[in-house]
Amino acid sequence: MLPRSYYTDHDIRKRQIDTLKVFNANVAEIKEFSEYKVEFTANSRNMALNIVLPPEFPNEKPAIFINPAFPHPWLAENSNQVIGAPGLINYTLHSDLGRVVQAIIREFQRSAPSIPSEDKSTDTSPQSHISVNSMMFPELSELTIEELQEILENPDLQDKLLENNPQLTEIDLETEELMTSIEEIAQDNLAKQQMLDEMKSKVLDRISTIVQMKMNYEALNRKYQKMSEMYDPHRIRDRLKNAAMQADEDAEAIAEQFLLGTISVESFILKFAEKRALGQARRAREERLAHQLAQLDKATT
Known part of the structure; x- marks a missing residue:
């Protein structure tokens, strides 16, 4: 196997697409090397992920969209784009696209609401929102309409509900771990700064010595040529x-x-x-x- 440094950008892009097909079923190519669709079933409902690969992929993370959309903390506000998946947040050149998509599908299969008909999916009544959100917040199913209305009108209750959500708690923990890791790296870099400054000083001293030796050599060489x-x-x-x-x-x-x-x-x-x-x-x-x-x-x- 060739070292990674010998792969072209095209080879690395193709390898990422291959992992998408290896770790997931029902992968359809919409546009070669640019857009793919992965169909799956969640709670007896047909769903699909659309994966769009930007020109700089895999140096730039992919854009992933869920269809149909449903309320979930991993989705952007008022959008069907997946932005909160840990695999996307931490996406690097060395990530596997197939594993990231696989993890997103498993999460949606676990948390997607069961909506048997189009009428219910387009229902905007409070009851329809309760049935959808109860998958993310099971405790809501036990509350009365008055209690739910109070939560909608009270930001403090909303914050408390979000704080107790295990999915959001997991994301917070992952974020804290990332921040801790970043702080450790920054402290390590600061600790190495003094060593770098000392090495820089030594290099400058050696350069000065070499310059002086070169000047002495040139003077001796002129003297040698004259005596020669x-x-x-x-x-x-x-x-x-x-x-x-x-x-x-x-x-x-x-x-x-x-x-x-x-x-x-x-x-x-x-x-x-x-x-x-x-x-x-x-x-x-x-x-x-x-x-x-x-x-x-x-x-x-």
Whole structure:
């Protein structure tokens, strides 16, 4: 099986649709990859869920509608859209669409009212509301019309009725658990903030050290290049050659001065011999170095 990171968006979307068909019967495709219908029976009544998958699904939760609608805390006010199911509230990329829909169907099969005819479904009398709501609030069936009317007119009694409803209590508990989990994650993140700040400081110090080392390296490299040029064997050979020629020129200048009579014999012999010896020594070194360089070039080619 390929890791999740290798699945395309199309593959992930198809896998979610496959779970819908695996965990539920009577799944009909209304629009390919976008809209599906799941029929089921609740209290001898034919019902259906319409599942609409938005373009960003499964990164975005599906929209689910119940037909026909009936009063239930999971439905939006004055709407047939399912919004309060825990599976939808907590829906993530890793949820299974099929399991979420299966849980919704089971809840509606458990709590859907039994309405045998269309006349009763469209009846707006207080008695019809009592029969429907008694499935969600069984205690209402034991109250008189006057008591029910008092509840309708008293917000405090309505709040008390809602507080004692087990379905709403379960939703409140799930919400509190989610809030607790979120707070724990937030506290954990805050606890790690100091560690992140220390790591950031260390990284900045290391960057500063690297920058300084790079500057030192560049300065040393420039110094090396300068000294490398200065002490290059070929450059030394050329300087020895020029120095030998200069010594010969100085010796010839001393000889001319002697011929012109501007220096004595003793001074001429001393200076001329010195320059000649210096030139010969430099020429000998230059020739020896040239020979060594020639051998080195021959060995490396």
